[in-house]
Amino acid sequence: MQNVTPAAITVLVLELAPAAAFGFAGQRVGQFCARWPSTVRTALPVLCVLPYVLLSTSQHMFSWKWCALYAALPVAIAWLLGRAAIADPEQSGNWRDAIVLLTLGLAIDLRWFEPAWPSGLTGLGKLLVVDAALYGFVAIRQLRGTGFDFHFRWRDWKTGLRELVFFTPLVLALGMALGFLHPHGHAPRLSMIWTWIYIFIFIAVPEELYFRAWVQNLLERRVGRRAALVITAVLFGLSHFNKRLSKSSAHFNWRYVVLASVAGIFYGRAWRQRRRVPASAITHASVDAIWTFWF
Numbered sequence: 001m002q003n004v005t006p007a008a009i010t011v012l013v014l015e016l017a018p019a020a021a022f023g024f025a026g027q028r029v030g031q032f033c034a035r036w037p038s039t040v041r042t043a044l045p046v047l048c049v050l051p052y053v054l055l056s057t058s059q060h061m062f063s064w065k066w067c068a069l070y071a072a073l074p075v076a077i078a079w080l081l082g083r084a085a086i087a088d089p090e091q092s093g094n095w096r097d098a099i100v101l102l103t104l105g106l107a108i109d110l111r112w113f114e115p116a117w118p119s120g121l122t123g124l125g126k127l128l129v130v131d132a133a134l135y136g137f138v139a140i141r142q143l144r145g146t147g148f149d150f151h152f153r154w155r156d157w158k159t160g161l162r163e164l165v166f167f168t169p170l171v172l173a174l175g176m177a178l179g180f181l182h183p184h185g186h187a188p189r190l191s192m193i194w195t196w197i198y199i200f201i202f203i204a205v206p207e208e209l210y211f212r213a214w215v216q217n218l219l220e221r222r223v224g225r226r227a228a229l230v231i232t233a234v235l236f237g238l239s240h241f242n243k244r245l246s247k248s249s250a251h252f253n254w255r256y257v258v259l260a261s262v263a264g265i266f267y268g269r270a271w272r273q274r275r276r277v278p279a280s281a282i283t284h285a286s287v288d289a290i291w292t293f294w295f
Helices: 004-035 037-060 064-087 097-111 122-140 154-177 191-222 225-238 254-274 277-294
Strands: none
Touching: 004 037, 004 122, 004 191, 037 064, 037 097, 037 122, 064 097, 064 122, 064 154, 097 122, 097 191, 122 254, 191 225, 191 254, 225 254, 254 277
16 A cells, blocks of 8 residues: 555445454354345445545546446445345355456456556455455345354364465466576565565465455355365456456456466365455465565
8 A cells, every 4th residue: 555644544444344343243243234124235235335435536537437336336236245144044146146246356457447546456346345345245135154253273273284384385486487587586584574475464364365255165165175176266267357457458368267277276175175355365365475576
């Protein structure tokens, strides 16, 4: 994050609060919300528009178009997942789940909403979308088996770091063979800890929540564990087709897609060991931090 202002910090706190509530007390939050009338539960996420209004106003870039989007999209997500919960009580996966996930995935990957946010603060827009999806899947859909629980356990670290050890030799050999990895030999330093924490919170957790807790979780119920692992890993890889390229570049970064797909196998293995997002996020954040400092 850059261009940090008091308004941006306030918005960050506002957006982290719901994610923390779902991460530390998701089941209780879901049970509490279930007591409300369905109309209230569906309409409540309209409040997601408030962070956008606060930040855009402070930056003199408020737009009614974006305001309407951020008011309507969270409500639409809640409504669709509410209908999915009714149509699919067994939680084997419903076409409405697919619509929500596809829309959110494309919006983030293709940066549809980034123009709404100040330069350097587009991450706040992504976090807002995460909040809306969390509310839909936890409070409305009440999807089971996601593992979005941040009461850290020693086995999360054990599983996450085990997959890191398995993955590192493979990715180093493959990455160098493809000419994608270029060691630059920076020495470890204290800032690496803060980099790891930043990556864990703002990159690894949202991506693992999306791909493992929701996509892989739902696919397992349709196609089984192995197929779900491979399909999700490929989708994860494809989501990186435009990464490490300029925003104006139209090239398909196939090397990154290949390496990210391989990484997705190990992230998926870490998640499904005990169905824990913290475990796969530990692997994910560690891989990204190592890459940032040494490659």
